[in-house]
Amino acid sequence: MKVLSIYLFFLLYLFSSEVSASAAKKPQPKPSTHRLIQAEIPLYLDKTVDNRLEKLITTDLHALAALRIDVQDSQLRSLFELDPLSATSLLGWLSERVRYLVGQAFSLEKNVLLISDDTNGFYEYENPGVFPDEIEESIGGTQAIAERLMLMDGLKEQAAINLGSAVYLSGKYKQVLFGLNVAGKKIAITSPRTGVVKLDSAFNFMGNFMGNFVGDSLDDSSGAMEASVLNSTVSRRAYRLRSLFHEARHSDGHGKSLTFPHAKCPVGHDFEGRPLCDRSRNGSFRIGAEIVKMFLNDCENCDIKQKEILRALYLHDINRVLMEFPVKDNNSEVEMMIQALRSQAGVYQTLIAHELDPVKWRTYKEKLESIETEIKKLEQGLVLRNEATTDWPAAPEGIQ
Amino acid sequence: MIKKQGSLLLIVVICFFVGAALFVPSFFEATFETSDKSSDTIPGIVTDQKTQSILANEVYLLNQESSNRTDSDNNFSEVDPELFAALEDDELLTRAELARLSFEKILLEAQKTLPTRKQMESLSDAELMHDVPATVVEAAALIGQLKATVDRDEALADEAGSFFLECAKSAQVLTSIRALCLTNLLHLAESHIAVDMVGVSEIPNEVIDLSSRLREGESKN
Numbered sequence: 061m062k063v064l065s066i067y068l069f070f071l072l073y074l075f076s077s078e079v080s081a082s083a084a085k086k087p088q089p090k091p092s093t094h095r096l097i098q099a100e101i102p103l104y105l106d107k108t109v110d111n112r113l114e115k116l117i118t119t120d121l122h123a124l125a126a127l128r129i130d131v132q133d134s135q136l137r138s139l140f141e142l143d144p145l146s147a148t149s150l151l152g153w154l155s156e157r158v159r160y161l162v163g164q165a166f167s168l169e170k171n172v173l174l175i176s177d178d179t180n181g182f183y184e185y186e187n188p189g190v191f192p193d194e195i196e197e198s199i200g201g202t203q204a205i206a207e208r209l210m211l212m213d214g215l216k217e218q219a220a221i222n223l224g225s226a227v228y229l230s231g232k233y234k235q236v237l238f239g240l241n242v243a244g245k246k247i248a249i250t251s252p253r254t255g256v257v258k259l260d261s262a263f264n265f266m267g268n269f270m271g272n273f274v275g276d277s278l279d280d281s282s283g284a285m286e287a288s289v290l291n292s293t294v295s296r297r298a299y300r301l302r303s304l305f306h307e308a309r310h311s312d313g314h315g316k317s318l319t320f321p322h323a324k325c326p327v328g329h330d331f332e333g334r335p336l337c338d339r340s341r342n343g344s345f346r347i348g349a350e351i352v353k354m355f356l357n358d359c360e361n362c363d364i365k366q367k368e369i370l371r372a373l374y375l376h377d378i379n380r381v382l383m384e385f386p387v388k389d390n391n392s393e394v395e396m397m398i399q400a401l402r403s404q405a406g407v408y409q410t411l412i413a414h415e416l417d418p419v420k421w422r423t424y425k426e427k428l429e430s431i432e433t434e435i436k437k438l439e440q441g442l443v444l445r446n447e448a449t450t451d452w453p454a455a456p457e458g459i460q
Numbered sequence: 461m462i463k464k465q466g467s468l469l470l471i472v473v474i475c476f477f478v479g480a481a482l483f484v485p486s487f488f489e490a491t492f493e494t495s496d497k498s499s500d501t502i503p504g505i506v507t508d509q510k511t512q513s514i515l516a517n518e519v520y521l522l523n524q525e526s527s528n529r530t531d532s533d534n535n536f537s538e539v540d541p542e543l544f545a546a547l548e549d550d551e552l553l554t555r556a557e558l559a560r561l562s563f564e565k566i567l568l569e570a571q572k573t574l575p576t577r578k579q580m581e582s583l584s585d586a587e588l589m590h591d592v593p594a595t596v597v598e599a600a601a602l603i604g605q606l607k608a609t610v611d612r613d614e615a616l617a618d619e620a621g622s623f624f625l626e627c628a629k630s631a632q633v634l635t636s637i638r639a640l641c642l643t644n645l646l647h648l649a650e651s652h653i654a655v656d657m658v659g660v661s662e663i664p665n666e667v668i669d670l671s672s673r674l675r676e677g678e679s680k681n
Contacts, residue, residue: 220590295597303590322589328666330577330635336588357678364611365604371643371674372600375636376592378673 094244100125101155104243108163113259117161117304120297125151128358136350139342141454157308159255160224160242166258168223173239175248183237186457187315194323194339195229220263220303222310224254225319228458232318251458252319257307263300294362295369298355302373306348314457320344326385337380340452349377384446398438405431556613563609563616567623570602574627575634599637603644610648621648621655629662638663639670646671 094107099118127147130136137145140153223240227249231238239248242256249256313320317340325337338345356370408428415421575595583593610620627633627641642663648655 299592306590330580331588334585334588336585353678363604364608365601368600368604368607368640369597372596372603372636372640373592375639375670375674376596379636379639379670383669 096243101151103155103158104160104245106160106162106166106243108166109161109259110163113163113263116300120300120304121151123297124301127354129354130357138451139346139350154305154308157253157255157311158257158304160245160247160257162223162242162256162258164258164260166242168227168240171241172227173241173246175237175239182235183231185232185235187318188232188235190315190318191229191233192313192316192318192321194321194335220260220307221258222252222256222307222319223258224249224256225252225310227256228252228254229319251456252313253311253456253458255308255311257304263303293366294355294359295366295373298352298370299373301355302348302351302377305351306344306377309342309344309347309454312454312456313452314455317452317454318457320452320454322380323382323385325380326382330379337382339382339385339449341381341383341449342451342454343381345377345380349374349381352377382449384448387445387447394438394441398435401431401435401438405435556615559609559613560616563606563613563619566602566605566609567619570599570606570623573599573602574630575599575637576632577634578632580634596634596637600640603640607644617648618654618656621645621657624648625656625659628667629659635666635670638667639674642667642671643674646675 095105097103097105097114097118099114100121103117105114125147129145129147129150131145133145137143140150142149142153227238227240228251231249237248237250239246240254240256241247247254247256310319310321320338320340320343322335322344323337323339324333324335325331327333329337331337340346352370352374356367356374359367359370362370405428408424408431412421412424412428415424573595575593579595580588580593587593606620606623610616624641624645628638628645630638633641645655645657645660649657
């Protein structure tokens with residue numbers, strides 16, 4: 061009987077320990093509230109950021125804090141405008157530009173606010189009416205800036221999007237002050253530095269490579285999440301931080317450099333004609349590339365595969381930092397000739413429209429074609445000059 | 461008394477089954493995790509016969525795939541037929557032959573995976589704006605595996621060099637990966653005299669510039 065009782069107790073003990081173990085394995089409830097976290101830097105997380113993503117970001121920023129950086133690198137110091145340059149100062153740089161994180165489920169449409177403005181219904185912006193040329197070229201004219209807001213929200217499958225800077229651009233174009241309802245706060249978007257960044261589906265995804273790579277496991281139910289966060293490969297970590305720093309740069313700039321927008325890639329580039337390049341040497345692609353390179357340079361214990369992935373990430377970004385780009389030659393003499401030829405062409409167009417005599421009509425037509433060919437030649441001559449790209453001023457406009 | 465003993469026995473039996481029900485899934489879970497981990501290991505030199513036959517089969521399938529492809533841009537070499545003759549004879553392969561087989565397999569995969577400019581056309585601006593195409597990461601990982609294999613057997617350096625040269629020259633391949641190939645070709649050339657550099661002048665300036673931007677400041681690696 062005694063033996064039986066001991067056995068019974070033993071079984072009950074095993075049973076209770078198994079129950080408590082399986083309870084520990086149960087999925088952790090997603091936080092339904094907004095929160096401020098201290099992930100090396102203070103970050104306000106919207107309720108749309110689940111606790112699994114929060115853990116990834118926290119561990120990524122811890123890894124960045126521990127990164128050994130070449131503090132003597134003058135190029136890096138100049139790029140980030142940091143002196144001294146260190147992991148700590150880099151984190152500070154990030155925290156000035158990224159303050160609020162929202163998740164994939166965050167709806168811009170539902171959370172954008174029109175904040176009260178002055179009596180005329182307008183908000184006075186710094187550098188009024190001045191926008192980067194790239195925005196006009198990339199999205200089809202200044203009038204399209206207002207639509208950029210919708211465009212940004214419609215962009216899916218991106219790693220991250222700087223919503224703060226997009227809303228600021230839109231407000232500046234409409235001359236009204238917008239706000240955002242983020243992390244339980246109502247924020248007035250008075251500067252591109254508001255730092256509201258949306259982490260989209262691709263933030264934790266780096267290609268379905270080798271058939272089993274789907275980003276860091278976010279499967280809480282298997283209890284593997286904690287381990288996967290800790291074992292997160294350096295390339296995945298670098299990829300996520302690259303995305304955060306890339307977006308951080310979009311929080312910078314004023315006037316013509318406002319938000320450091322991307323520009324169309326030149327003829328011959330892999331992404332020719334698409335708005336996937338930077339005309340500034342200190343833009344988002346350069347910032348992201350340098351973050352990846354920092355991880356590469358502090359990767360003594362990485363295997364060769366990890367290093368090659370980091371190299372490819374660096375090259376993929378740095379290839380989009382243009383060293384020069386084609387510009388129209390500022391040749392006033394040629395421009396005057398073009399103007400004169402356009403006037404002549406206008407005259408011939410009118411004559412053609414009214415001429416009934418077929419012989420004269422044909423003569424006018426030939427003359428017009430010859431003028432148009434001449435105009436094209438002159439215009440081509442204007443476009444041929446390549447201009448070296450430069451660093452853009454990063455100081456933000458507006459009130460932070 | 462009998463009733464009391466009977467009900468106690470019933471509790472014991474129930475507890476036994478409950479315990480068993482809890483233990484068995486844990487056992488399977490543990491087994492699954494173990495096998496999952498082993499599948500994550502990078503293929504290297506293998507010696508057991510079972511793995512050899514799996515590898516041989518994979519290489520055969522890869523070769524079949526390769527010969528069925530009609531991609532006219534691809535002018536890379538095929539798997540050595542002598543190795544397949546050896547496989548057909550069911551001979552036990554030496555360590556070096558297996559390393560070579562592994563190398564050939566990775567080489568074929570890498571050739572297939574090299575991302576092209578044409579592939580990028582099918583991706584949206586949004587996808588390319590901030591993300592890195594999967595093929596770029598995949599190609600980089602395979603290049604890394606290729607390098608790891610060469611590190612173990614320097615006799616494979618020449619063939620790896622040819623692959624890097626063809627990759628760096630190919631106008632269809634994405635510039636970033638061409639630059640990665642050139643960087644690796646230069647690393648090989650610096651450490652292995654046997655690397656053939658014929659035709660290196662065909663590599664355009666933008667690829668050379670990009671490679672130099674990677675090498676610049678990468679002294680610690």
